[in-house]
Amino acid sequence: MMKKKMIAVGLVVLMLLTVLSACSGGSASDHKLDPAFNEDTLKQEAEKVIDEWNNQDFDAMAAETADNVRDKLTADVLKDAWNQAMPKLGEFSSVKQTEIAPNGKSALVVAVAEYENGKAQFTIGFDQNMKIDNFFIK
Template sequence: MKTGRMGYLLGVFMLAGMLAGCVGGQKLSEQFDEEEVKAAAEEVIEILNDGDVDTLVEEKWNSTMRGMADKDMMEKDVLPIVEELGAFEGFDKEAVTGNKDKDTEQEFAVAIIIGKYEKRKAQFTISFDEDMKVGGFYIK
C-alpha cells in the first residue's frame, strides 16, 4: 500500500514539474543565481522536514503547485514518507541546472539535492520560477 501511494505521489509531483516546463536540463538562465537556488531548495527541504506544510503551500509553492499539492495532500501523503526516512542528518550532493518551458518561454531553475537521513538518502528535485516559487517538486 505504501509503495503504491508513494508511486502515485511521485507521479503527481513529476506532473507538476512537467507542467512547469522542467523536463530535462540546460544551462542556468542569467536571471537565477546558483547559490540562491541551492539555498532556496535547502530551505524547502528543511521546511518539509519540520512538517510545516502551511509555509510550503502558502509561501513557497507557485499557483501550479498549490493546485497539484495542497496542504491536506502534503499532510496525508508526503509527510509520512519523509517521516519514514528517519532523522535528517544533512545535505550531501547538490546540482543546479536550468530549463525553459517550450510553450511560454518561461525560464526555470532546477535544483537536485541529496538529503541524508537516518535510514537512507533521498533525492529532491525542485524547480523554481523567476519569482523563486516552487513550480515542481519530486522526491525519490
Template structure:
C-alpha cells in the same frame, strides 16, 4: 558514506590515469579542471542561484519540521493548487514510511532544464537516501517537486 568513498576512489583513479599519460593529456585535463572550477565559481557567484538554493533548503527544512504551510509559501500558483499543505504532509509521511526517518539533507547541484532552474539536494534517511529535485520558475517560485 558509500557515495563519498566511491567519489574518492574515482578521483584517485583519474589522478592516477593523468599521471601516467603524456603532456598533451595533461594539458587537456588542466583545461577540463579549469572549466569545472569556472563553472563552480560562476554558480557560487550567481546571486539567483544562491537565492534558489536557499529557498530549496528552506523548503525541505520546512517539510522536515512539519511546517507544511510555510513550505507551500514557496510554490507558484499551480503548485499551490496541486500540492496543498495536507497533501504535502501525506507525501512526507509516505516517504518516511518507505525510507525511514529523515536525518538530514545537503545541496548537490543546480541545473537548467527547459528554461527552469533545478536544484538537487541529497536527502539522508534512516534506511535509504533520496534526491530532492526542486524546480524553480523565472519568479523564483517552486514550479515542481520530485523525489528520486
C-alpha cells in the same frame, strides 16, 4: 483515503514527467540557466524547502508555490507524500550534494539528503520569482 493516495501518486508521476521532459532533448550545452537565477540563492532556497519538509511545515511550503501548481501542491498533498516517503528514513542528517539544472525559464535544484536510515533525492523547481513550481522526492 484511497482517492487521496491516488492523487498523491498521480502528482508524483506528473512531477516526474515534468522533470523527465525538462531533462530530455538536446545536449546540456544547449540549455543554460536563465540569467535571472543565482546558483547560491537557488541552493539556499532549496535547503530552506528541505528544512520545511523535514519539519513538516507543509503550510509554509504550500504558501511558497507558484500559481500554476498551487492547487496541486497543497499542504494536505505534501503531508500525504511525507507520510508515504519519510517515516522509514528516520532523522535528517544533512544535505550532501546539490546540483542545479535549467528547466526552460525555471530552474531545478536536485539535492541528496542523508537521513538516519538512508537517503532521499529532492528535485525542487523554482520559477523566476523563486516560487516552487515543481517538487519531487524519491
